[in-house]
Amino acid sequence: METLVAFTVGVMAAxxxxxxxxxxxxxxxxxxxxxxxxxxxxxxxxxxxxxxxxPLIGLGEKALTGVYSNPLPQALxxxxxxxxxxxxxxxxVLVYRGYQELxxxxxxxxxxAEPPHPDQDIPEPEEPGRLHVRDAxxxxxxxGSPQS
Amino acid sequence: xxxxxxGIFVWSLLAPIVARxxxxxxxxxxxxxxxxxxxWFVGFVPEIAAGGTVREVVAWIPGLGVNLSFYxxxxxxxxxxxxxxxxxxIVVYCGGxxxxxxxxxxxxxFILAFMASMLGVVLxxxxxxxxxxxxxxxxxxxxxxxxxHDSPQSRRSALxxxxxxxxxxxxxxxxxxxxxxxxGSFELTELVGQGDMLREHPYYLAILILILAxxxxxxxxxxFHFWLPNAMDAPTPVSAYLHxxxxxxxxxxxxxxxxxxxxxTEVWTVTLVSFGAVTALLGAILAVRQTxxxxxxxxxxxxxxxxxxxxxxIGNTYAVETFTVYLLAHACYKGALFMGVGAVxxxxxxxxxxxxxxxxxxxxxxxxxxxxxALSNAGLPPFLGFIGKEFMYSSTVGLGEGEMxxxxxxxxxxxxxxxALMIVTAGLVFVKPFLGRRTEAAGHxxxxxxxxxxxxxxxxxxxxxxxxxNGALERWFVAPVAASLTGAPMDVHxxxxxxxxxxxxxxxVTVALGAAMYLGWPRVKAALDGIASALGYDxxxxxxxxxxxxxxxxLLQTRVIQSGYLRHYIMFTIGFxxxxxxxxxxxxxxxxxxxxxxxxxxxxxAWALSLIVLASTxxxxxxxxxxVAILSLGVVGVVIxxxxxxxxxxxxxxxxxxxxxxxxxxxxxxxxxxPRLTAFARPDRRSAVRDGVIxxxxxxxxxxxxxxxxxxxxxxxxxxxxxxxxxxxGFGRNVVNVILVxxxxxxxxxxxxxxxxxxxxxxxxxxARPRREPPxxxxxxxxxxxxxxxxxx
Numbered sequence: 050m051e052t053l054v055a056f057t058v059g060v061m062a063a064x065x066x067x068x069x070x071x072x073x074x075x076x077x078x079x080x081x082x083x084x085x086x087x088x089x090x091x092x093x094x095x096x097x098x099x100x101x102x103x104p105l106i107g108l109g110e111k112a113l114t115g116v117y118s119n120p121l122p123q124a125l126x127x128x129x130x131x132x133x134x135x136x137x138x139x140x141x142v143l144v145y146r147g148y149q150e151l152x153x154x155x156x157x158x159x160x161x162a163e164p165p166h167p168d169q170d171i172p173e174p175e176e177p178g179r180l181h182v183r184d185a186x187x188x189x190x191x192x193g194s195p196q197s
Numbered sequence: 198x199x200x201x202x203x204g205i206f207v208w209s210l211l212a213p214i215v216a217r218x219x220x221x222x223x224x225x226x227x228x229x230x231x232x233x234x235x236x237w238f239v240g241f242v243p244e245i246a247a248g249g250t251v252r253e254v255v256a257w258i259p260g261l262g263v264n265l266s267f268y269x270x271x272x273x274x275x276x277x278x279x280x281x282x283x284x285x286x287i288v289v290y291c292g293g294x295x296x297x298x299x300x301x302x303x304x305x306x307f308i309l310a311f312m313a314s315m316l317g318v319v320l321x322x323x324x325x326x327x328x329x330x331x332x333x334x335x336x337x338x339x340x341x342x343x344x345x346h347d348s349p350q351s352r353r354s355a356l357x358x359x360x361x362x363x364x365x366x367x368x369x370x371x372x373x374x375x376x377x378x379x380x381g382s383f384e385l386t387e388l389v390g391q392g393d394m395l396r397e398h399p400y401y402l403a404i405l406i407l408i409l410a411x412x413x414x415x416x417x418x419x420x421f422h423f424w425l426p427n428a429m430d431a432p433t434p435v436s437a438y439l440h441x442x443x444x445x446x447x448x449x450x451x452x453x454x455x456x457x458x459x460x461x462t463e464v465w466t467v468t469l470v471s472f473g474a475v476t477a478l479l480g481a482i483l484a485v486r487q488t489x490x491x492x493x494x495x496x497x498x499x500x501x502x503x504x505x506x507x508x509x510x511i512g513n514t515y516a517v518e519t520f521t522v523y524l525l526a527h528a529c530y531k532g533a534l535f536m537g538v539g540a541v542x543x544x545x546x547x548x549x550x551x552x553x554x555x556x557x558x559x560x561x562x563x564x565x566x567x568x569x570x571a572l573s574n575a576g577l578p579p580f581l582g583f584i585g586k587e588f589m590y591s592s593t594v595g596l597g598e599g600e601m602x603x604x605x606x607x608x609x610x611x612x613x614x615x616x617a618l619m620i621v622t623a624g625l626v627f628v629k630p631f632l633g634r635r636t637e638a639a640g641h642x643x644x645x646x647x648x649x650x651x652x653x654x655x656x657x658x659x660x661x662x663x664x665x666x667n668g669a670l671e672r673w674f675v676a677p678v679a680a681s682l683t684g685a686p687m688d689v690h691x692x693x694x695x696x697x698x699x700x701x702x703x704x705x706v707t708v709a710l711g712a713a714m715y716l717g718w719p720r721v722k723a724a725l726d727g728i729a730s731a732l733g734y735d736x737x738x739x740x741x742x743x744x745x746x747x748x749x750x751x752l753l754q755t756r757v758i759q760s761g762y763l764r765h766y767i768m769f770t771i772g773f774x775x776x777x778x779x780x781x782x783x784x785x786x787x788x789x790x791x792x793x794x795x796x797x798x799x800x801x802x803a804w805a806l807s808l809i810v811l812a813s814t815x816x817x818x819x820x821x822x823x824x825v826a827i828l829s830l831g832v833v834g835v836v837i838x839x840x841x842x843x844x845x846x847x848x849x850x851x852x853x854x855x856x857x858x859x860x861x862x863x864x865x866x867x868x869x870x871x872p873r874l875t876a877f878a879r880p881d882r883r884s885a886v887r888d889g890v891i892x893x894x895x896x897x898x899x900x901x902x903x904x905x906x907x908x909x910x911x912x913x914x915x916x917x918x919x920x921x922x923x924x925x926x927g928f929g930r931n932v933v934n935v936i937l938v939x940x941x942x943x944x945x946x947x948x949x950x951x952x953x954x955x956x957x958x959x960x961x962x963x964x965a966r967p968r969r970e971p972p973x974x975x976x977x978x979x980x981x982x983x984x985x986x987x988x989x990x
Contacts, residue, residue, distance in 0.1 A: 050795075050799040051795075051903075051907040052791050052792055052793075052796040052799075052904065052907065053796045053799045053803055053804065053807050054807070054903070055903035055904045055907065056791070056807075056900055057807045057810050057811060058900070058903060059897060059899050059900030059903070060811050060814055060815075060896060061810065061814050061833070061896075062895055062896045063892040063893050063895060063897075063899075064814040064815065064817065064818045064892070064896075066771055066888075066891060066892040066895045067818055067888055067889060068817075068818060069764075069767050069771070070764050070767055070768055070771075070888040070891065070892065071764065071880070071888075072762070072763070072877075073874065073877045074763075075823065075868065075874060076826075076874065077763070078864065079817060079826055079827070082830050082834075082860060082864075083814065083817060083830060083833065086830075086833055086834055087899070089837070091899070091903060093840075093841065093844070093846070094903065095903070095907065095911075096911060096916075097911045098844045099844060099845055100800075100843065100844055100845065101843075101845055102845045103845045103846065103847050103848075103933075104845070104920065104931075104933060105930055105931055105932070106923060106924050106930040106931075106932065107930075111924050111925055112921045112922075112923070112925070113920035113921075113923070113932060117845070117920070118844060118845030118846060119911070119913070119916050120916055120919055120920065120932040120933045120936060121915055121916045121919065121936070123846045123849050124933050124936040124937050124941065126841075126849050127848065127852055128937070128944060128945065130849070130852050130853060130856050131852070131856070131948055132948055132951055134856050134859070134860065134952070135952040135955035135956065136955060137864075138863070138955055138956070138959050139958050139959050139962075141863065141864060141867055141959075142959040142963055143962060144871070145867050145870065145871065146962045146963065148870075148871055148872075154871055154872055155877070156762065156764060157763075159763075160761055163759070163761030164761070165761060
């Protein structure tokens with residue numbers, strides 16, 4: 050089972066990194082969601098996976114006995130889930146407010162804090178916010194004015 | 198000893214208050230504590246001369262072998278006396294020299310703090326405390342050199358001195374730590390016993406080079422000599438104290454201290470002798486090219502430091518004797534000369550040797566002091582400097598046999614030349630300004646106040662006195678220092694008259710040569726200037742080029758790594774992690790082949806759920822619709838929750854269900870107000886391939902790590918600990934629950950704080966709407982971006 054998980058989380062991690070590398074901050078957010086799920090899954094599998102049998106002490110007993118699933122990774126994941134939710138919420142608001150203030154979710158064009166150096170050798174990406182050709186017809190559809 | 202150091206540190210903090218309350222006599226009052234320290238150290242002289250040592254240990258971080266331990270033997274006592282004794286005179290001198298300077302209170306703080314740090318360097322026995330004090334001297338000397346902080350020249354010199362000495366100090370720290378680890382102790386006194394083992398050790402060369410980098414920079418050895426003359430931009434008391442008597446000798450001190458531990462090998466001797474001799478000669482040549490009295494003295498200091506380094510390298514009986522004699526001689530005459538020149542500058546208003554003359558009648562006391570010191574500097578009998586010179590020749594001539602003898606003769610020749618040039622400089626400093634015809638600049642000079650001539654007179658007097666009464670010198674200083682340098686007591690003899698010997702002949706040659714060059718000084722200077730301009734090399738300008746190059750590299754690196762593009766930051770972080778982890782695994786052979794049978798043997802449910810996760814991941818990555826993407830991510834989360842449920846983690850599963858639901862709802866709500874995914878151009882082929890390669894590599898590393906981890910037995914001791922004690926100590930039947938709220942309650946508190954902070958941050962972001970001056974619609978506020986249309990569609 051754990052071997053299967055190893056490959057599954059590998060694919061999840063690869064997918065999340067691909068999303069994180071996008072200059073569209075919405076996709077970066079997706080990458081963040083995927084990455085935290087992958088991380089939790091890793092912690093869970095690394096602690097060993099046992100079917101059924103949650104770590105609950107039966108009535109009349111004083112300690113866990115017999116076969117039970119490892120409680121430690123579960124405690125760690127519970128913390129991790131909540132923290133990554135907090136992180137996601139903050140990042141989401143940041144992107145949203147950034148869009149309101151700057152009118153873009155393209156991280157390449159958010160250069161207020163670090164304006165490009167006059168002779169920066171890295172070329173500006175070609176019109177990063179450009180409409181995709183296929184979408185040109187749909188541009189009338191305006192979702193949420195940035196200053197609303 | 199700790200109390201002496203701490204006492205001076207505390208005194209330095211009080212100094213500004215004293216200086217402000219008693220501006221007229223601040224120098225005299227503040228000199229009390231250094232004077233008391235001097236007296237206290239003098240009290241140790243008989244005990245140390247009798248062969249005793251004193252060690253004092255205050256535990257600091259004993260677990261790491263770090264102690265505030267101090268050690269007093271011949272070497273450290275001699276240095277401590279120089280630091281406190283000359284320090285006392287300097288503090289008095291400062292009061293007169295900088296009288297009325299509004300920043301004087303601050304100056305006293307710096308110089309006393311420097312004194313305490315320097316005392317720490319020479320007394321420290323523990324390597325770590327030595328490094329701490331060493332760096333403190335670098336910092337305080339930076340403040341002192343940059344004292345005239347409104348002068349750009351002064352700031353540059355201060356920065357240069359700081360960079361050169363602290364870079365050397367960092368390298369030296371590596372060397373000293375390596376020494377401590379190799380020798381098995383961080384106490385210098387204990388390392389002496391490991392000398393034989395260390396000299397044979399494969400790390401010996403590395404230790405030596407690293408440590409010498411620190412001592413050579415601190416003691417201005419070639420090729421790091423250039424910072425010292427620039428440091429003369431500091432007020433004269435600083436030059437007199439730091440750059441003649443004390444700080445620049447810290448490097449010499451450390452080499453002497455380590456001589457019994459690391460010295461005696463061929464590489465030690467050859468390195469120290471050749472660098473020392475070259476430095477000495479170079480300093481002397483550069484000195485006679487100067488016309489500013491202070492710069493002349495600065496370069497002769499380089500000569501003296503080179504000679505001391507050479508003597509440590511030679512290490513025979515004569516060299517060890519000379520080391521002490523010359524150390525004391527130089528400290529006395531150079532301190533006296535600097536302070537005397539400062540007095541001349543103060544009274545006559547210039548330090549240009551060509552403009553000074555006939556000061557003897559106007560400043561008789563200062564003249565006497567400078568005269569005595571200059572005679573010692575020139576190495577004439579019966580001064581201390583004479584003994585130093587004679588013995589130096591004896592040591593270089595007797596360096597060894599074969600190739601070593603050749604090195605000895607080369608060193609002898611270099612010493613004859615540099616000592617002859619020293620005679621020229623002595624002439625420039627004394628004969629010209631005081632005996633020559635009276636010049637215009639000298640016209641209105643008059644004798645300096647007692648605070649300005651006290652120091653020079655006392656030091657010059659000591660230089661004469663120790664030369665004449667050399668029996669006391671031998672017993673109180675030379676013998677104990679020789680014992681520290683060689684690690685064992687030794688028989689030493691110091692005398693003025695050694696009969697008609699080779700060294701005497703060399704001395705005669707030196708004096709004749711020096712006198713001849715002094716008489717022809719303008720021609721010598723012109724010739725040397727010609728050679729210098731023909732060579733066209735200047736270390737100072739070389740330094741500027743190095744600094745500029747460094748700044749350019751930093752800029753370039755910043756531009757590439759910190760380009761301002763978020764995705765580049767992520768790319769570098771992920772890429773580096775991938776390479777570091779993956780590379781380590783490959784190098785260390787930690788890759789584990791997956792067990793396919795184990796994977797195949799997984800239950801059907803696991804296969805099915807895994808496949809759903811994989812498919813949803815791919816869908817989320819490929820999705821062109823926001824809704825499809827967020828729903829796919831939701832599916833991933835829910836399936837993982839199901840897996841948690843199946844494998845005995847109902848609490849986690851419930852939390853995951855709840856959070857995942859919230860995420861999908863909230864993100865979907867916000868997404869509706871953000872641009873569509875299709876509003877962006879698809880990444881071009883090149884960047885898509887690059888991102889894909891990075892992503893796949895990272896995924897592969899995650900899988901590899903995971904496979905390696907599950908190959909190992911799971912350490913269950915913590916889990917068993919919780920399983921046994923949850924009910925008996927935490928009174929809960931749900932073990933996961935008890936871990937969270939009881940055993941690891943502080944973690945949970947931290948987690949709550951993090952979430953609360955994130956919530957507050959998000960709230961503030963949503964509420965905060967700064968009023969902006971240009972209208973919101975003005976796209977110019979977006980920095981350099983072009984007017985947008987695409988994003989908002």
